[in-house]
Amino acid sequence: MTVSRTASMRTASMRTGGTRIQHQQQRLGDQCRSRTGGVRTPQASSPRFGSSKRGNMVSCGAAKVAVLGAAGGIGQPLSMLVKMLPSVTELSLYDIQGTPGVAADLSHCNTACKVKGYVGDEELAACLEGCDLVIIPAGVPRKPGMTRDDLFNINAGIVKGLAEKCAEICPNAILNIISNPVNSTVPICNEVYKAAGVTGASRRILGVTTLDIVRSNTFLAEECGVDVDEVDVPVIGGHAGITILPLLSQMRPKVSLDPNRIEELTVRIQNAGTEVVEAKAGAGSATLSMAYAAARFAESCLRGLQGDKVYECAYLESNLVDGVGYFASKVQLGPNGCEEIFEVGEVTEFEQAGIDALVPELQKSIAKGEEFAKK
Numbered sequence: 001m002t003v004s005r006t007a008s009m010r011t012a013s014m015r016t017g018g019t020r021i022q023h024q025q026q027r028l029g030d031q032c033r034s035r036t037g038g039v040r041t042p043q044a045s046s047p048r049f050g051s052s053k054r055g056n057m058v059s060c061g062a063a064k065v066a067v068l069g070a071a072g073g074i075g076q077p078l079s080m081l082v083k084m085l086p087s088v089t090e091l092s093l094y095d096i097q098g099t100p101g102v103a104a105d106l107s108h109c110n111t112a113c114k115v116k117g118y119v120g121d122e123e124l125a126a127c128l129e130g131c132d133l134v135i136i137p138a139g140v141p142r143k144p145g146m147t148r149d150d151l152f153n154i155n156a157g158i159v160k161g162l163a164e165k166c167a168e169i170c171p172n173a174i175l176n177i178i179s180n181p182v183n184s185t186v187p188i189c190n191e192v193y194k195a196a197g198v199t200g201a202s203r204r205i206l207g208v209t210t211l212d213i214v215r216s217n218t219f220l221a222e223e224c225g226v227d228v229d230e231v232d233v234p235v236i237g238g239h240a241g242i243t244i245l246p247l248l249s250q251m252r253p254k255v256s257l258d259p260n261r262i263e264e265l266t267v268r269i270q271n272a273g274t275e276v277v278e279a280k281a282g283a284g285s286a287t288l289s290m291a292y293a294a295a296r297f298a299e300s301c302l303r304g305l306q307g308d309k310v311y312e313c314a315y316l317e318s319n320l321v322d323g324v325g326y327f328a329s330k331v332q333l334g335p336n337g338c339e340e341i342f343e344v345g346e347v348t349e350f351e352q353a354g355i356d357a358l359v360p361e362l363q364k365s366i367a368k369g370e371e372f373a374k375k
């Protein structure tokens, strides 16, 4: 499987970077190397794609954000973290149950953001009116023994219905799709927007893979005994099993790892969601770490809307890799959502084998989502 390039994609060796909050400058200066070995002059920034941190929040204007599925395991802590973002002035919480209570509870927190709860189909349009960013964690989570694809039958319909309303009411808002299987739900949303005649939406429909990066950074910091704040591991492909591909060769800081450990760590990152599902023993999947990751990604999107160049990884429509129309990639966020998709960059033989293996998996999930949306 070869990696192709288009005009809108930049070649970069991805000594990865990412967002540092408080307007800290992007890391400068590393030379960037194309996959074919050509050396580029240093970029204005050498981005870090996976090291954005929560906690040092900055104000990014006055944004309205909606969380759909806000009364759930992810929705509640995520809504709280979003309410703490200084840039968010309005927070709309939507669910099929429970949002009046969650909204009443959150509204007592003394941050400037106004919170309002909406319940049921008839209130969805009002919830979405004027939104800049819509975050979707609505849907059922896994139980032990299930794959993410086992959630398709229930979650595909939920996401499709919500996307139809977003396309109608706030077509220019950025969507952050959390509901699994992300490899299929993002194509579903794109098809819904195409059918609704919304143009250019694919750069605003972003599958949230941030938890894979958060996990990779955590595990690699533990493994290497380095400050977790300094660790930055880009993760590409998709968000299920072997489609989750951490590029440990592109990790920053540069470390030397035994090939066997690279394999073991890759497998652990790919199975980290299952690790949590099994530990929760039937009570759901990752919620707190996901809320943390989603809040970070939401904040990056809001900073992008305000005009900052922000670097993350996300799953979105692209022709970056031959044979698949969607791929989790290193991206630059900006006022229009994803402004730039970066090439995979230099990879090891092990990583290239991982790309080759994940492509057929992704193809199946994408086709399943697209077919469902067109029914």
Ligand SMILES: NC(=O)c1ccc[n+]([C@@H]2O[C@H](COP(=O)([O-])OP(=O)(O)OC[C@H]3O[C@@H](n4cnc5c(N)ncnc54)[C@H](O)[C@@H]3O)[C@@H](O)[C@H]2O)c1
Pocket (backbone or CB within 6 Å): 068, 069, 070, 071, 072, 073, 074, 075, 094, 095, 096, 097, 137, 138, 139, 140, 141, 142, 151, 155, 158, 161, 162, 177, 178, 179, 180, 181, 182, 208, 209, 210, 211, 212, 239, 284, 285, 286, 287, 290
């Ligand atoms: N992308 C990721 O990295 C990632 C990580 C963790 C979980 N997830 C996924 O996120 C989803 C939610 O997980 P959770 O643990 O919060 O589940 P949960 O069951 O605790 O919460 C889901 C919420 O969605 C609501 N809901 C159901 N149908 C709805 C609809 N039509 N409109 C609005 N809300 C609706 C439910 O009432 C519930 O409150 C799952 O699909 C899970 O697999 C994704």
Ligand SMILES: O=C(O)C[C@H](O)C(=O)O
Pocket (backbone or CB within 6 Å): 141, 142, 148, 180, 211, 272, 273, 274, 276, 277, 285, 286
């Ligand atoms: O594993 C799951 O089902 C939830 C989520 O995708 C995760 O990675 O934690």
